[in-house]
Amino acid sequence: MASRPGRRTTIRELAEYTGLSPAAVSYALRGMQVSAETERRVREAAEELGYEADPIARALAGGATAVVGLLVGSLADFWNQELVRAVQRELYGAERSTLVADADGEPARELELARRLIDQRVDGLVVVPIGPASGGWESIARELPTVTIGDALPGVKPAGEVIFDHDRGVRTSLEHLRESGHRRITVLSWAVETSPNRQAERAVVASGAALGLDLDVVACAYSLNGSRPLAQELLGSPERPTAILCMSDSIAYGVYAACAELGLSIPGDVAVAGFGDHPISRLLAPPLTSTVWDIDRVAESATSFLLQAIEADGPQATLRELVAPVLVARDSTRRA
Amino acid sequence: MASRPGRRTTIRELAEYTGLSPAAVSYALRGMQVSAETERRVREAAEELGYEADPIARALAGGATAVVGLLVGSLADFWNQELVRAVQRELYGAERSTLVADADGEPARELELARRLIDQRVDGLVVVPIGPASGGWESIARELPTVTIGDALPGVKPAGEVIFDHDRGVRTSLEHLRESGHRRITVLSWAVETSPNRQAERAVVASGAALGLDLDVVACAYSLNGSRPLAQELLGSPERPTAILCMSDSIAYGVYAACAELGLSIPGDVAVAGFGDHPISRLLAPPLTSTVWDIDRVAESATSFLLQAIEADGPQATLRELVAPVLVARDSTRRA
């Protein structure tokens, strides 16, 4: 109900209206250092004049913007899209806005975008990284509260980490494929080229060795359209694998598309498993075997970590959560 | 390269360094009113000191924030998720950041979120509305450049509109179903309750009448999990429709899920068609008949309209684009 035409009510107008000083009004609005009576008066006046503090001015003076940056390594990945939504909802509850940035699969872009978000003076950063790329994350994590999701950034001490238990996740998936009779397995991971040292990649190698599997780890773009041509190539070759493990459901979708185009049947000709268990995965033909990372829980932990760090306003110990994987076996890996 | 510890370089420091006044530096950095020589000197000094203008201060003083608000009626809809990504990418090219807000299916929340975005001083607004809800959009569109996607907001003269040609889209879909032998068709639309006067809804009624179909329009939540229980109910009843037309692919996915649970076959027992043609739709079993709205084109037009309006900085004629529908017939509507 503020006076629409043009400018908004300012704190000085409010001061004049109540006969107080701007300082008093400022304190009163934030419930500090003033008598209950004064606070009431100011609040009423604010109501009456439709006063609404200008976040920009507040940010310039005080520091906090109530905006959080959400940096996603690849928004082409459906799981990440869902994650954005979940984080979004959590932050809405916390009265904060979200500045979203998408590195679009290019690790080099991540740091640049992070800088851009910091320039915008976000209060904190949620990062769903593609990979460590260059250094630079350390200084960012030191500059402002940062929470990572999915993979830890090596050498970085962020405010919080929500980490997928890739050791167990990959192990479980590979065991499952092994039990279904597969030995020659290709693993498609979008990170293998950009960040060969990620936990997920290490887990793949370790588990493969432990289980005596013949693994082939292949770098793959992060999306349906990214993995399709690669899958076409892989599956068209004479020594094609009997199973493909995809480090994201989106990648698996591309494999499905390739199979359709090549006339291969899943799981008859090749078994496919994903990661993330996107809601659509169970609707595919055949339903996709995948591994659940509970998105809502991930988002909740991440935002909670971030908010705690923002409140604390000083270096704390890193809050950490290891997200347990749950394998959901469906028909895409059924024994032929 | 800025001095990390603490504060950034300010324009006054830069002024001192170059021996100019802050005003001159400010002008120089934006290439106004200064000699080439001065501009060069300032730019060099800026480089040297790692100067980067503070967007907050700039916003407070000048007005523009280089941030655009993206307000989505429902991020649970997969098509909208893709749209966010596409708009995101367009804006990245235009050196602008994006504040994303999700009304989460509640029309009432849309206006509140729009206000919140305006409070953050976004330079413009891209709205993917659920529905007109209350008035209030007029004043918003008058306050700042606004572009709508999908449906026009009645009574509002925004800076731009990218509108789906629902008349043709719905008509084409219904004709297609009719040709496949269907007469009793249920239409699931998430907007029918919140905004019964949307173009899409009117198109449904008009086309249904023109084609002599027995239509039943049912309001439905906007997501897979939202439509599933509804579809269960619909398909469990004795006089179930022979075809279901969903105003979004996400809704169709819920119908698929319900069919799976009820043991109904698509298209044998019931035909299903969607809208939007999400990349996954063709991977379902059976592949989903849908109608393409070219997402990249939509995003490009919308952002281009918005940027033009922001540049123009004054009321212009509404830029408008009508997006043509293209039906993609797949097996989910194959004649039984």
Next chain:
DNA sequence: TACGCGAGGTGAACCGGTTCACCTCGACAT
């Protein structure tokens, strides 16, 4: 030579909050 003009530059106010240093005044202890 006098004059006008415009390019180039300056100082200070301003945007709208926050915060620091300081002041006042009444209550309470001594």
Next chain:
DNA sequence: ATGTCGAGGTGAACCGGTTCACCTCGCGTA
């Protein structure tokens, strides 16, 4: 009655840019 203390409030500086009004000076023209 005096001194102390702290709750409540004030004025002004400050955050870091932008912009307005004004000033200066060199050049071209009459």
